[in-house]
Amino acid sequence: MTGGLTGEALKAARDHFLAGGSVPAELLPPAVARSWQRSRDAGLMPWQAPYYAPLGTDARTRDDRRLARCVADEAEHLWSAFGGPDWTILCTNAAGVIVHARRSAHSRERRFGPIVAGRRIEERAIGTTAPACVLAEAAADAGPVEVHAGQHYLDEFADFFCLAVPIHGLDGDVAGALDITGVGRRDPVQLREHFHLAALAVEHRLLATLERCHLLRLQPDPRWLPTPLAGVLAVTDDGDVRAASRAARQMLGLPARGRLALDAATALFPAASPGQRLGLLRPAPRPLRLPAIDGTHLWVQYARAPLARAQPRVRTAVNAPLPTAADSPAAVAEPARAQPACTASAPPAPGALHEHALRAVREALREHRGNVAAAACQLGVSRTTVYAHLRRAGLRPDAGGAGNDDRD
Known part of the structure; x- marks a missing residue:
């Protein structure tokens, strides 16, 4: 061109x-x-x-x-x-x-x-x-x-x-x-x-940042349930649909944008049996195959239970795939080997979590040439938090960028 x-x-x-x-x-x-x-x-x-x-x-x-x-x-x-x-x-x-x-x-x-x-x-x-x-x-x-x-x-x-x-x-x-x-x-x-x-x-x-919601994955082909190609629904304990990913909206024929005014997730699957509807918000060893409105079928997988505010903030849920019963196509094909669907990924050990946070701090400081305020702004934390991680590692702000993981 x-x-x-x-x-x-x-x-x-x-x-x-x-x-x-x-x-x-x-x-x-x-x-x-x-x-x-x-x-x-x-x-x-x-x-x-x-x-x-x-x-x-x-x-x-x-x-x-x-x-x-x-x-x-x-x-x-x-x-x-x-x-x-x-x-x-x-x-x-x-x-x-x-x-x-x-x-x-x-x-x-x-x-x-x-x-x-x-x-x-x-x-x-x-x-x-x-x-x-x-x-x-x-x-x-x-x-x-x-x-x-x-x-x-x-x-x-x-x-x-x-x-x-x-x-x-x-x-x-x-x-x-x-x-x-x-x-x-x-x-x-x-x-x-x-x-x-x-x-x-x-x-x-x-969607994983919505703590007080069940998360459901949707896909016409169950092999893609553990991937970004799945749609995701966030549903409250009362069964109300709180939010839906763009892919889920397309699969379910919902408006492409705007807040969803849906009183019950079960209304999205009117042709489903009463037992299937009751199973939507229950952990299960394998996904449900539900009839869709257009005559096709969707596989629905229970991915995560609501997270209580008393638990650690959802940084691990945000920075990793949605906690789910099956994080591989093999687990979908062989549900007997899958873990219980409500089991979230184990949080990292405190030391590993600190190392992960310290690495992020050092990379941000390196990008901003040691400017703590700019690094804190990028990370979405306070300057005090940045200094705390550096003190724990025995580093100064101007040394925070030491080391190099960049690709040249």
Whole structure:
């Protein structure tokens, strides 16, 4: 798209567009073409430098902290597969504020400098980017968006490639965007598949933060119940549906977005037998096969009992797959070998938990060059907590980034 005749055609079309002409829709994906139009309407010119609003001084919202916790592990997996010194992986909330960012400590790419947690990346200030397109097109469910090199509106990003996918929240609305940006070659098909699955896993973890709810997994094919491709329902003790993942809404024919006004989960399966309905909120050694409204069948697996507030906060539930009776296809096929469905994963030993937290603290400090306030903001904790972990390990803030697990 950016080389040879196509590159020249795109450059000529850009010049025509900046002179007041129409958007070169035949050379741009529709979402990117609309972003160009919005960027020009905001008064941006391609030769301008991007403007990044200063880091906010206000504490992040509860939703931001929750999203940051839920995306952290998935971002690390993606980084292991696709990261590098000229790449960054980030997640924004629905307003474009970065809640999590990952890049190599050895990156010399100056343009990654402003990409830190707490910074807002707005289309009207930095032009066309993949996360900006995802968020702006949220109402139209645009899905994944790619922006290749010269398709960026600002010249500053003329050699960048970026791809972003939407993350849907508890009510089905777009809660944020998960993005990879960098210079070099990556296979867009692989990126789309992996980032889509990662976004689905984040949505599962968001549902796992609902402590006082039973969690049910849904899938037409039982082999996919333990994977991000399953739908997830959150149901109260009274049987009310509290929330549903986007996939579950699609499987059950529910509205794609908005709070669910459902008095009983059993109403979702009107053709099910009384015994099957009673078994929905009961741990079982194997999933139920229930008739769906459209005449097909769905496998429903009891995944987790409600978590009491007296128990440790759900960080382990958020940072791991949903506790379930069967976390492998073999366990679905051989229910006699599965553990009881209500058994959650055992929490890590105190020492292991501290090591995990210390590693996260050190990585955040390394990313922010020892800035404790910025690291605490990224992690969603107080500065006191960061200092406490460092003191326990006998480290100073400027030594917190010691060690290197980055991929170069």
